[in-house]
Each structure stands twice: as C-alpha cells, then as structure tokens.
Amino acid sequence: MVPQVIQLIDESGSAVSQLPDLGKDRLRAMFISMLRVRIVDGRMLTLQRAGRIGFVGTSTGMEGAQIGSAAALKAQDWLWSGLREGGAAVMRGLPLAEYVAQMYCNANDTAKGRQMCNHFQHKGSNYPSWSSVIGTQIPHAVGAAYASKMRGEDVVHSVYFGDGATSSNGFHSGMNQAAVWKVPAVFVCVNNGWAISVSAKAQTAAETYAHKASAYGMPAARVDGNDAVACYATMQAAVERARKGDGPSLVVLETYRIMGHSSSDDPSKYRDEDEVAGWIAKDPIQRLEQYLTSQGFLAEGEREKIEAELLAEIDTVIHEQEAAAPMALKTLVEDVYATVPGHLKRQYNDFIEVAERHGDAQPGDGAFPL
Amino acid sequence: MPTLTLIQAVNDGLKVSMRQDESVLVFGEDVGPKGGVFLATEGLTAEFGKARCFDTPLSEDGIIGTAIGMAANGLRPVCEIQFQDFIFPAFDQIVSEAAKLRYRSGGQYTAPMVIRTPYGGGIRGGLYHSQSGEAYFAHTAGLKVVIPSTAYDAKGLLLAAIEDPDPVLFMEPKALYRHEKGEVPEGHYTVDLSTLRTVREGDNVTVFCYGSMVPVVEKAAAKAAEQGIQCEVVDLRTLLPLDEQGVLDAARKTGRCVIVHEAPRFCGYGAEISAMIAENIIEYMEAPVRRVTGFDTPFPNTLEHHYLPDERRVLDAIEEVARY
C-alpha cells in the first residue's frame, strides 16, 4: 500500500484541510526563515563564483521541508543534520555570523576551519557537527536518543538525511536499533529526488521511501515537502510520539533539489529541465506567501520588503567575515586529543621553524615549549 | 602521440580495456550519465551501454561487496569509490573479503577486480575529501596498491591492474588530475606493477615519493640542484607488492635518503621504506633517513597548504640529509 502524501495547503496556496493552530506570528516567522534560507543560499553561490568560498550545497526548493519540519522541534531537542540543514540551525539559534564564518572556514569558524564549507554545527541549539560521510549521523542520533531516554530527559532527537543516505550502512543500523530500543528519535528523510546524479527512483526499488520503515517495525508518514505547514504538522506528531515514549518513526519529506547537488555539479548532464521546471512551479515559498496573503498575515509587497532586509542582514555579516584574522597555525595540531601530545608538539615545532624562516607565522604561532 | 591529462589517461585506459574485454564493467556512484564527479568515466555509458557502465545506490559496502561476487563469477569489475575518504564503509569487504578470498579458498576462488579512487589533498575538501589512506591498505596481504603520478603511468598501470589476477586498489592523486599532462600512446599498453620509476638521477640524496608528491619533490630536487645537491628521485608507483630491490639499489646509490608522502607519518608508508633500509643496507647509510609527511592529525581545510609537504619542507630535508 502506498502511504498517502499529506498536504494541508495546496499548490495554489489554499488550505485543503484543517491546519495546526500556528497563529500569525509563528507562520510569519516560518516564512521569514524560509526566505532567509533562499537569500543566504543565493549570496553564498555568488561568493563561491567569485572565489571567496569553496563550496555551497543549497536548499533551494527545500526551504519548506527544512524549516517547516524543524519548527516542530523544541529548544531542548537535537537536530542531527545532513548537508543542507544549516538554515534550520539558524532558525534554532545558530548566529548568522557563525554560519558565514563556517562558509569562509575562517578564524571565526567554531570548527576552526577544519571542515569543508557547508558543514555547520551549533552546540547552543543541539546541532552536532556533521561528517561528510553520508549516513554516519543516523546511528549517532539513535545512541544520543538512548542516552536522553536513559536519563529520563524530555528530549527528542531528530536526524535528517537524504534519499541517497537510505542506502548507507548507517541508515540500516540506525533504524533497526532505534526501533529495537524504542528510543525518542525521529528519522527525517528529505527526498529531494536526487543523490548527486542518481535519481531517487534508481536508489531503491521500494515503492516509496516510507515503505522502508515497516521492515524495521516503525511507522512512517509521507508529506508534501513543499507545504511547510504540512511538514510542521507531520513532524510535530512524530516528535510528540517520540516525546511520549512511543518510539521512533520515519517522516519522508517529498521535495526537490532545484539547483545542482552543489556548486561543483552540472545537473544538465543527467536530468531533464522540464522536471526541474515542474518543481519550480511548486515553489514552497510562493505557496506559503499565497496562503499568508490570503489570510491577511502578509501585506501586499511585504515579501520584497522582507527580502531587502534579509539581504542587508546577510551582506553586513559577509562584510564582517571578509575581515577575519588569519587562522592560528597551532590549530593544525590542536583538538586531535584533549591535550596536544608530545609527538604533535614536536611535529609542529619542526614545521613552525620552516614557516617562521619563510615569514608565514603570525604572533602566537610560535613553538610549543617542550 | 596525444597529450592527455592524468584523468583523461584514466578515462582512455578504461575505454581501451572495455573495448577489448567484454567482461570489464565500470560502476559506482555517479559514474554513469554524469561521468563521475571528476569525469573519469565520461562517455562510458554512451559507448558501452548501461549494462557495462552504471550508477549504483549510495553504498560503498554494496559496490565493493557485489564487485567481489562478480569477480568470483567471471567478470572484471572496475568500481569507483567517489573519494577515498568514503571507502571505509567498505573496509570490511576489502580487507576481510577481496584480499582474503584466494587465500581462504586455497586458490579455488579469486577476486580479480580494481577499485579506483581519488585520494589526497589540495582541493580544499577538508577532512573527508582529502585523505591518503594507503597505509591501511598496504598493510593488507592479498591486496595490491598502485598509485600513478603521470598520465602515461595512469593508463599503463590501470590496464595492468585490470588484467592482474588479484584485487588492486588504484589510488589516483586528485590534485594531479588536471595539472599533470603528458604524452600517452593510443590503444593498449601496460606498465608492469611492482616496478618503480626513476624520475631524476643524482648521486647525493635519494628521495622516495609517489602520487601527488612526485611533482613537489621534482621541484625541490631542481632547487637542490641549484645548490649542487643532485637528487635521485624515485616514484614508487606500486606500494604493494613493492619493488624492494629497486628501493634498496636507489638508497645505496647515495647513502642519504628522504621519504615524502602526504599521509600522516606514524605507521605511514615511509616507515616501511625506512625500516627496509635499516634492516638491509644500514652500513651504506651516510645520514639518518628523514621523512617529510603530513601531520599525525586529521586533514585540515583552511590550513591544508601547511599540512601538505611542500617544496620548502622537502628541500629543507634534502639539505639537512645532504649536509649530515
């Protein structure tokens, strides 16, 4: 049986079912968060093309899925992310300055410029550092949920991953163990149609991604991922189920990756432009805008005004990050262990001797006392 | 003779092999219509069809596990792992299965296959798109480990690897994919596995290197020559099984050795070369062996140019060993 796709607001922006009572302010906040994701992505792509940053994986077309679903989490809940959930992190408290510093991988980056661009973290809102190795975060979320359960905390662990990640080892072991242990976790599969050039249909022979849950013994829901409010409502139900102690579930957000996989990808080699055009017509931001306007929650021309504010906001942050100090060279050997062991101090000291001779070192980069 | 980049030479090698042997298949993530994220497999699906060059689901364990079964049943899989950093989900299949099938079956079953994978830094890929994991695999009996550094060798070694009766891990220096160019013969030829290549001859210091470090060492050797230090530069090309006699001869020639790799130092490949010299020809040595390597840390991003051995650090080691 094919699970039905949950939709609350249709493509023309009209409510087709009972909506959760989010109220004007929360709906507007969601809308602004979605717009921010799009505007920040646009700016990041410009910076990438200008050679200022190395790599961007956008969320264009997926803003409703990401923001709508993550809006259902409480502050104490965790969001274990994939590549594209940085916008949800910002909504939950990641300062935009830290977001942009990470994209620059500069000295203000909380990960000390060690990760590739587009790999966010934010301890303050329970958004752990992401590994590029697809699917590895899935069992991590399950273990963390086990810990929260063991301590009796009111904390739910959400874990985001793509359609491609459902083929990883981590998906299988994570889903299986979560259900066996009945941990407070929500698995969020963002089915954006593609894993780089491999279509979601070529990734699995299952009829839908939701089908995968039943083999592990957990329920699943499929949502119109371009309907932010449906994403919120479905996620809310899954999160509350986990919170009550009824165990994990899978939420599949059916959406589409409008841009290339990343700034390094040319999608024209493997997909049909008509397919992309069809999804552009289902734009999640426009849909919510139409609904908000119809309810009188958004005035005529207000979107443009908000966009201008968001552009000014991101441009100020970019300006600040362009002026970041150089990365301290000692970060090369720090954080490998809790304290820098002797052999790394010696390796660093050999290195810094050459670097100092060539004028590469800054004050503070000097040798470790041995 | 056409001039090709290293990646074009890989692509050409795959085509030559697929044209002459119907059992050769190419598969992995994004290797089909997209032609691979670095374009190593461009045009293969178009020429050979979807049955012989195709995309797989996102599972390295699945890619290599199924390749072993294909190889055991008469096919010649040449699978791609998109970045060497993503090979670890398949570590078990490589180390426990591909490398041991011949041994555990008394030679009744074998896994002749090639795993191609781009490795190394220099593209600002951070800790998961930059690693050099050769030492993990060179520690694995039953596996062959090959790393080319020129376009000519990339094609010739790849064809030799595909035709080899044992599983071969073929690590491609991604930093050289488009920077390294050279004349590459058309059609079929092979470069023997387990033979090293003398890049430059010299009597004062021997420098061992492979893959992405070869051009770095060549530059350092040219600088050293300006100061009258003549380097013998050796590209190892096949790390396992190694051309041991070639290594010892080159080391004995100068009695002063430097080993360069971008992988971390501790238990790195250089340790094996150093131990081999110490065990066999220490009486010929005029100076301690020096290693120039990456740090014993994960691979950084912003500071990758400091992590990677560069011309200066290599030259520094050459001078030190020459002066000793």
Ligand SMILES: Cc1ncc(C[n+]2csc(CCOP(=O)(O)OP(=O)(O)O)c2C)c(N)n1
């Ligand atoms: C283990 C592993 N294999 C391969 C890759 C290379 N890679 C990066 S993203 C990606 C596709 C991911 O697709 P999906 O899970 O659908 O997420 P999306 O990018 O669509 O958000 C691949 C193959 C990787 N990062 N990790």
Ligand SMILES: [Mg+2]
């Ligand atoms: Mg996807």
